[in-house]
Amino acid sequence: MKTRLGCLSNKSDSNSDFSEFLPPAHETTARCRKLSTDEVVRWSESFDHLLFHKYGLAAFRTFLKSEFSDENIEFWMACEEYKKIKSSNKLVSRADKIFKEFIDSQAPREVNIDYRTREKTKQSLGDPSPTSLNDVQAKVYSLMEKDSYPRFLRSKMYQDIVNRTHAKGQRKPPKDQGTTPAQPATMCKGLASLPTCCLERAKELKARLGSILQKQNWNLSGCKIGQNKPTLEECQRWKQSFEKLLSSKCGMCAFTAFLVSEFSEENIAFYFACEDYRSTKSPAKLQPKAQKIYDEFIGSDAPREINIDHETRDITKANMLAPSTSCFDLAQYRIYMLMAKDCYPRFLRSPAYRDLVCQAKPCTKASKQPRQGKTA
Missing domain, CATH: 1.10.167.10 (Regulator of G-protein Signalling 4, domain 2)
Known part of the structure; x- marks a missing residue:
């Protein structure tokens, strides 16, 4: 754990820094202007939409870091970079580095894979090719898609991003304009800006939590x-x-x-x-x-x-x-x-x-x- 925390604290990549990725609401930056509500909502349509969007990937990495499970996304990204290597010599050294950091049983940032996959990957890296890590990358991808990704979409972090990107694109209503029945004054801040699917999800969670507390x-x-x-x-x-x-x-x-x-x-x-x-x-x-x-x-x-x-x-x-x-x-x-x-x-x-x-x-x-x- 000490080694892992050390790795996290030494990172200076701005994509992993949520304060860099999403500035305070009162600030106006080029980065914030480039991110629209439609883009953020599309992240919820599929895991690929999230991963292959520059700021979606940055937000997801930050979320996983907050859960101390960012080794999964860092490994997936390392595999993506590994596939692009053309030099055979660089393939060998990069494969060895990825194995020692993420796959080996004593790896400081070990990913969650079964013993069979670990051994198969170890054998394939004996003569590394650009596809040597495909199987283990697919396992980690599936784990994130089925577990971490749904949690990210339900997280306060994602809700804040939706609310803030929506707020920066909205004009303030005239002072004499009253609230409409659809958005009463007592409505929770930012709730009106959420997509319909998020509101339905909130109702579902309320019912689920109610049934849990009764048990x-x-x-x-x-x-x-x-x-x-x-x-x-x-x-x-x-x-x-x-x-x-x-x-x-x-x-x-x-x-x-x-x-x-x-x-x-x-x-x-x-x-x-x-x-x-x-x-x-x-x-x-x-x-x-x-x-x-x-x-x-x-x-x-x-x-x-x-x-x-x-x-x-x-x-x-x-x-x-x-x-x-x-x-x-x-x-x-x-x-x-x-x-x-x-x-x-x-x-x-x-x-x-x-x-x-x-x-x-x-x-x-x-x-x-x-x-x-x-x-x-």
């Missing part, structure tokens, strides 16, 4: 109050593996609260819905339970749609024709790995986890030494 098993009060507060030893065990975090009641509560704060709690909710489904004994209950899970998390119009690939979605849909206790196993595995490789490391680096560790107390033994009686 007592996701309440963090048990992790913070009284004797149920986790000990320091328990908090430290969560760092040993993702499985140990999920197997702890307080760990699961803390992790769920963290995902709620990132608007991605559908992943953990789906995981535990699958765990509950697998324990269903009655064959008659399998069909309605399976349909409920599919409609809520997997269907194309699911209100809490999870990030799974097209092939996994199709396999799960086919399994729904004759539901068994294992029909969600593949989709559950995909989500488990997504959380283990992306959400779990971010949780361990989050202020929420650090606060729990700081507030936790070492475990003390209940037994006390008997007092020595007074001697005559």
Whole structure:
């Protein structure tokens, strides 16, 4: 972590500096004038629109840096530059540099890839070509597209960019002009400038958060109050593996609260819905339970749609024709790995986890030494 933070602090690239990218509202700069609301809204149409727009890429890098996960976008950009190299000698040296910085198991900015992909990439770099990093780059791209990109679009950073680019292109209304029914005076600042799709998303999130807060098993009060507060030893065990975090009641509560704060709690909710489904004994209950899970998390119009690939979605849909206790196993595995490789490391680096560790107390033994009686 110290090495990674050092890398971040030493960067002077203005594309990574959000203060450079988006100036204060009272300032007028050439950069701000060049960015229109239409351009910013187009970033939400596809991940490629964001990445291949100069200022979209800059904003996304800044967002990932704020989450301490910028190694993914930096690796992707390094691969893009690597493909352009013409000299064979430079290919070898650049490939070695990228491998040591991002792919090696001891890399200071290691990206989240599976062991099989890592070994395959290591072998292909034995005789590097411009396509040697294509597979691992595609894995990281997919991870960002399915997890980081949706979070960016829901982030305050993106909303601020939309609001500011819209505000700079609007004229102030005359003083005697009253507010219209569509935009009452009490409307939250900047809300009227958001596209319709963003307003609909806000309504959806409000409903989702309302349903979450009503679920007592996701309440963090048990992790913070009284004797149920986790000990320091328990908090430290969560760092040993993702499985140990999920197997702890307080760990699961803390992790769920963290995902709620990132608007991605559908992943953990789906995981535990699958765990509950697998324990269903009655064959008659399998069909309605399976349909409920599919409609809520997997269907194309699911209100809490999870990030799974097209092939996994199709396999799960086919399994729904004759539901068994294992029909969600593949989709559950995909989500488990997504959380283990992306959400779990971010949780361990989050202020929420650090606060729990700081507030936790070492475990003390209940037994006390008997007092020595007074001697005559």
